[in-house]
Amino acid sequence: MALAIVPSWLSYCYIEEPFRNWPRLKEKSARALRAGASLMGTTTVIGLAVLVASSQLTSSNSESLTSDEPMGAEAVELDTTALEPVNQVASMTPDVSEVEDDIAEVYDEGCHVDQVSAEVEPCVYGDAESDYVVALVGDSHAAQWIPALQKLANTNNWRLETYTKSACALNAVALSIGGDLYESCYDWGQNILEHFTGSDAPDHVIASASSHSAANSSDVSEGVRTGNLENGYADAWTQIEEAGVGLTVLLDTPRPSFDVPECIA
Numbered sequence: 001m002a003l004a005i006v007p008s009w010l011s012y013c014y015i016e017e018p019f020r021n022w023p024r025l026k027e028k029s030a031r032a033l034r035a036g037a038s039l040m041g042t043t044t045v046i047g048l049a050v051l052v053a054s055s056q057l058t059s060s061n062s063e064s065l066t067s068d069e070p071m072g073a074e075a076v077e078l079d080t081t082a083l084e085p086v087n088q089v090a091s092m093t094p095d096v097s098e099v100e101d102d103i104a105e106v107y108d109e110g111c112h113v114d115q116v117s118a119e120v121e122p123c124v125y126g127d128a129e130s131d132y133v134v135a136l137v138g139d140s141h142a143a144q145w146i147p148a149l150q151k152l153a154n155t156n157n158w159r160l161e162t163y164t165k166s167a168c169a170l171n172a173v174a175l176s177i178g179g180d181l182y183e184s185c186y187d188w189g190q191n192i193l194e195h196f197t198g199s200d201a202p203d204h205v206i207a208s209a210s211s212h213s214a215a216n217s218s219d220v221s222e223g224v225r226t227g228n229l230e231n232g233y234a235d236a237w238t239q240i241e242e243a244g245v246g247l248t249v250l251l252d253t254p255r256p257s258f259d260v261p262e263c264i265a
Helices: 002-020 023-027 027-065 072-077 146-156 183-196 230-244 261-262
Strands: 123-126 133-137 159-165 175-178 206-210 244-248
Touching: 023 027, 123 146, 133 146, 133 183, 146 159, 159 183, 175 183, 183 230, 230 244
Parallel strands: 133 159, 133 206, 206 244
Antiparallel strands: 123 159
């Protein structure tokens, strides 16, 4: 603002005021209107010229992306330093001191079911009034996908419903926790399957989970199904698909053996 004072004062004194008080323009209003129209036309032409020039620049940049020059990993053949480690960056998001608290909203909103409850009560994101419903189901590792799915839901106008429970995967057989039957997980899974195959079923289900263990048949009560873990997954997914619901299964997220934020820092 300080630097603008001098050129503003000069233009006011030597351009605006002399032009505004020019006797030839004051003599006839038609002459003043023609001068104004000429200036407006000149401004329009200059603006269009800048617009065309910028579009041509954008076009030339786009063309360069489709050239025959090596890209991606092939670029290493031209520049061997491209594979050198990056030791410093200007910034990162989230900050390494805050990353441990950077978790999905379902935790703060109380929608991630604990290890005691079998309640089926989802959080809803995206377009709550949308006719197209996408449901995410699984454990805390499935919940890690929620921030990305929230963006997709907002972009595509989905109603995103999240069904996540601590240490519990959607499986047709009983799972164990700490070597014992995880009874609330089994009940929760049965409730989920009933919902996903019922009249209010979503249009598409996205399932993901960490690794789990099947419960021992000797530890369960009558009526609780046990068996092979892989067959249990297949059965649960088949029930969903046979109900006419789309299904996507995501592999578990990587489980590093070291402290990632500390390594990055």
